[in-house]
Amino acid sequence: MDRPAPIVRVAKGIVRVLGMNPGPFTLDGTNTYLVGNGERRLLVDTGDGEQPAYFDMLKECLGGSRIDRILLTHWHADHIGGVRRLLDMPDIVAPDCTVHKCPDEAVDSSEAVAAMLALAKSRNKLRSIADAEVFDAGDGLQLRALFTPGHADDHMAFTVRPPAGELMLLTGDLVLGRGTTVVQDLGPYMDSLHRVLAVRPSALLPGHGPIISGGDAAHPDAVRLIEGYIAHRNMRERQIAAVICGPPPDAPPSPRNGGWRVEEVASVVYPDITDPPVVRAAQNNTRLHLDKLVRDGSAKVSHAAVGDERVDLYAPIGSAF
């Protein structure tokens, strides 16, 4: 696949600047977005902070203007890692530039996040983002925050509508331009997908991967992609719910009154996967679904010991194998 252009003008007043940090988890790198036309711009996400070429590109895009607000979609290092260096780059960032993030005590107190935001905090520049908060970028450009946890507990997406243009959604890592994102908590994640679907964006500006636009006005590709994410997860949930309705394999711990182990469910649902890291990812995904079924009241989990190992066993509510 061709490398994407590092700088793309998405619409009037919206420029995508690639974080120049490609990798197995970041695809082509983190997409960051400069929003605004005037002397003062907003920046959504900051890359990982390790790529001098990224800061050079920001400077090039800004000309004589400066960033006066940095909005962060979520705490992952490839989105907030650039904050610290940016605050000391007066040719990119205005002296009164503030840094905005959805507060989350557990996330924000972790050592890595606290370190990345320490400078902003010590200079009294760290601000909270509230759900539905509006950020004015001038010239009729407004970003509106949408609390969308699931990929991360503190995740925010932003809608933006260029003047006389159609509604766009900066998705962060809730939805990627290609492939599927990593999910931390599936219940909130599904709620967040429904939330952004209700906005019916005509374009998705993701944190990684290509911009999604096009389709027909009644059913844009952006909407189709979100619907596809939801349908895929729902299909997987039905499949996993069906597997645990059957009798569990005859394997330790026995008797198997408690139900199925995660690994057993995963091997039924993903029969063709053998590569160890992919197997682990499939098992993680299976566990997310099983835990969601438990939280939704459709399944129960019990615990058994196999030697020193504690094993979680999943079964549908009301069953006794």
Ligand SMILES: [Zn+2]
């Ligand atoms: Zn992320």
